[in-house]
Amino acid sequence: MIADPEGFGLDNLPYGVYSVGSAAPRVGVRLGDAVVDVAAVLDDDVFAAPSLNPFLAQGPARWAEVRARLTDLLAGHVPASARHPVGSVALHLPFEVADYVDFYASEHHATNLGRLFRPDSEPLMPNWKHLPVGYHGRAGTVVVSGTEIVRPCGQRRAPADDAPTYGPSARLDIEAEFGFVVGAGSRLGERIGVDAFADHVFGAVLVNDWSARDLQAWEYVPxxxxxxxxxATSVSPWVVPLAALHDARVPLPAQDPEPLPYLRGREPWGLDVEMVVEWNGEEVSRPPYREMYWSPAQMLAHLTVNGASARTGDLFASGTVSGPQRHQRGAFIELTWGGREPVTVAGEERTFLLDGDEVTISATAPGAGGGRISxxxxxxxxxxxx
Amino acid sequence: MIADPEGFGLDNLPYGVYSVGSAAPRVGVRLGDAVVDVAAVLDDDVFAAPSLNPFLAQGPARWAEVRARLTDLLAGHVPASARHPVGSVALHLPFEVADYVDFYASEHHATNLGRLFRPDSEPLMPNWKHLPVGYHGRAGTVVVSGTEIVRPCGQRRAPADDAPTYGPSARLDIEAEFGFVVGAGSRLGERIGVDAFADHVFGAVLVNDWSARDLQAWEYVPxxxxxxxxxATSVSPWVVPLAALHDARVPLPAQDPEPLPYLRGREPWGLDVEMVVEWNGEEVSRPPYREMYWSPAQMLAHLTVNGASARTGDLFASGTVSGPQRHQRGAFIELTWGGREPVTVAGEERTFLLDGDEVTISATAPGAGGGRISxxxxxxxxxxxx
Known part of the structure; x- marks a missing residue:
């Protein structure tokens, strides 16, 4: 098979769940513009499942073995019966989400949001540079890319009003994030050290953490x-294995003050991932993941330092990826400074999302051999x- | 069979998951001091599962039918092969937890915590009387009663210090709560109205939301x-069906201001449940659930008003149940006023939990026919x- 040049070559090989017509969903691996049926080429029923979870639960030695076998097999001839044009299949949520945690790991984003939500206080809270701040989100409303997003209703209170009103959100926003999928879990009471990251985390996805800013501003204290x-929280259909990110790894920006020992690691887990946000097809932002203050290995170490167990299918996301420049901001509330500085999209001044708007977040990173993976x-x- | 007088008569019939020896866990129903195997007496394999979820997913008409059949069958002779003394079985987590949400629905608790955590501000936030404030917790660390609680480690910062330190929590606490188990879910974009509560919620459990106050105080903003x-969050092993709570239903305390229309219902869902908290076997508190400001029907309506779906196995808890009196406070941080007013337990002055301490939360409510169910x-x- 020939890998096409769009970032889905043999150095990538992300996994997803696909179906053809009314057949049951199965695990596929992407190569070029084809989806290859993994159960068929490996003759292994763990991939005949409708989610990646059974495979993820098999752990890191098995992930490496399967990747090596696929790399080998897919370099040769793949029978037509085991491959499908990616445009001809339906793509499903690739894994069953166990718990979903969202962090807040971009200093630029946290500072911008602090200024917008709490204009009379220091933008960064005193804890922010000591621990990766995060919270649990709703696992049951994580949906696959392409799922329509119905504008949410709820309570919001205008600054001039005493009481809240009920209605559709008028400040619907996105958050461009990067998410990590736990494959091998841990037991209750067990910690996952910073340097054990790759023993537990299988791979990464793109995340759009849709946000209704008016609902959020009214409800979020305390x-x-x-x-x-x-x-709704949308994720990309392809889980890129950590193994494909070897050449994307970079040191973190400096952390000052030095974190507590349980957050210090020997291996760099900054990632040179370049994200692109398109609003109705027009590029409006390029958030640089390499600017993130906290690494995903620190996030997982923090998440479990209190003895909380991790499970196969846990998803934790970075929080909005924003860089120091305006065109690097990964949420529209930042990009338009609370709606006061519109951006131009297809000739129109825009702030928050209108019905019918489409948002697409894509990303690439350095792959093996000097190219880029998607x-x-x-x-x-x-x-x-x- | 004879129902014993301890609140597990035919008017209760809570469901759990039990096992005997090394046999696989199965669904049981409690009657007196016996666990009756439901798959055996009903000849139905949905109860041969290791969790209640398959039965819960069958919906309210089926729940009513099964309850009616069990009520009928258990009034007569139950073969010895289908029943076990409760002391001879292991009890397991009765359902697989999908998403876990914790509310904050006691005005007394929210006021007390506001005073303790934010002594310089109004204790209740402006949103508190307009919506049931809540947040997502970790579903993967919900454990069954009896599971040992390992003291968590993490970051905490003493008021006099600039920087946090790492170590075991020195302010380990409980929260006595009441939890609701969703049986029949809803689709993304669909709301569950206040008066549709009993079409979706199967039953209730007791919850201990273990809390490390020093970790919490440092991490929780924003x-x-x-x-x-x-x-860890512990739940009781028996899920009491809503059908058993008919005689426990009472009007809520007055809500002022009147909630927005989506939070108004025709049916009363206050519940006259009396909880007891024992610390090393000594009663220290009697939290009255009937004092709660927000009803569980309002909690579920709020949870889904933005179109979030509910799933079989979702657990939502009330937040700490506290009444207006000191001996009605359901968390030790309130009971001991931040550790400054110790309580006496077995002759010793105590504030937060010490290693080896045991906490037991129990509860009863009015049952059919004038007795009480447990x-x-x-x-x-x-x-x-x-």
Whole structure:
């Protein structure tokens, strides 16, 4: 088979779940513009499942073995019966989400949001540079790319009003994030050290953490975001294995103050992933993941330092990826500074999302051999409130 | 069979998951001091599962039918092969937890915590009387009663210090809560109205939301509690069906201001459940659930008003149940006023939990025919940090 040049070569080989017609969903691996049926080429029923979870639970030695075998097999001839043009299949949520945690790991994003939500205080809270701040989101509303996003309703209170009103969100936003999928879990009471990251995390996806800013601003004190986020979180259909990210690894930006020992690791887990946000087909932002303050290995170490177990299918996301420049901001509330500085999309001044808008987040990273690998894209279209 | 007088008569019939020896876990129903195997007496394999979820997913008409059949059958002779003394079986987590949401629905608790965590501000946030404030917790660390609780480690910062330190929590606490188990879910984009509560919620359990107050106080701004809660949440092994709570239903305390229309219902879903908290076997508190400001029907309506779907196995808890009196407070941070007003337990002055401490929360409610039904108990013993 020939790998096409769009970032889905043999150095990538991301996994997803696909179906053809009314057949049951199965695990596929992407090569070029084809989806290859993994159960067929490996003659292994663990890939005949409708989610990656059974394979993920087999652990890192098995992930490496399967990747080596696929790399070998796919360099040769793949029978036509085991491959499908990617445009001819339906792509499903690639894994069953166990718990979903969302972090807040970009200093630029946290500072911008602090200024916008709490203009009279220091933008960064005192804890921010000591621990990767995060919270649990709703696992049951994580959906695959392409799922339509119905504008959520809820309570919001205008600054001039005493009481809240009920209605559709008027400040619907995105958050361009990067997410990590736990394959091998841990037991209750066990910690996952920073340097054990790759023994537990299988791979990465793109995440759009859709956010209703008006609902969020009213509800979020003191227990954090809830309905402003829980209506939908979209993920890309292809899980890129950590093994494909070897050449994307870079040192983190400097951390000052030095983190506590349980957050210090020997291996660099910064990632040189370049994201692109398109609004109705027009590029509006290029968030640079390499600018993130906290690494995903630190996130997982923090998540489990209290003895919380991790499970196959746990998803943890970085929080909005924003760089220091305006065109590197990964949320529209930042990009348009709370709606006060519109951006131009197809000749129109725009702030928050309108019904019918489509947002697509894509990303690439350095692959083996000097090329780039693709994460594909996570896309969603806004539909009117019901 | 004879129902014993301890609240597990024919008017209760809670469901759990039990095993005998090394046999696979199965669904049982409790009657008196016996566990009756439901798959055996009903000749139905849906109850041969290791969780209640397959039965819960069958929906409210089926729940009613099974309850009616069990009520009928258990009034007569149950073969010895289908029943076991409750002391001879192991009890397991009765359902697979999908998403876990924790509310904050006691005005007394929210006011007390506001005073303790934010002494310089109004204790209740402006949103509190307009919506049931809540947040997502960690579903993967919900454990069954009896599971040992390892003291969590993490970051905490003493008020006089600039920087946090790492170590075992020194302010380990409980929260006595009541939890609701979703049986029949809803689709993405669909709302569950206040009066559709009983079409979706199957039953109730007792919850102990173990809380590390020092970790929580340092981490919780601005995204809410995370590691201070995520290490363990214990639930009672018996799920009491809503059908058994008919005579426990009471009007809510007055809500002022009147909630928005989506939070108004025709049916009363206040519940006259009396909880008892024992610390090393000594009663220290009697939290009255009937004092709760927000009803569970309002919680579920709020949870889904933004279109978030609910799933079989979703658990949502009330938040700490506290009444207006000191001996009605359901968390030790309130009961001891931040550790400054110790309580006497077995002749010793106590504030937060010590290693070896055991906490048991039990509850009863009015049953049919003038007696009381029992929720059993949720218990846990604190083990030293690892």
């Amino acid at each position: 227990l954090g975001p809830h309905l402003g986020k829980s209506f 994460f594909g894209a996570v896309t969603g279209t806004v539909r009117p409130a019901r | 995204l809410g509690p995370h590691l201070g809660k995520s290490f 929720f059993g108990a949720v218990t846990g013993t604190v083990r030293p940090a690892r």
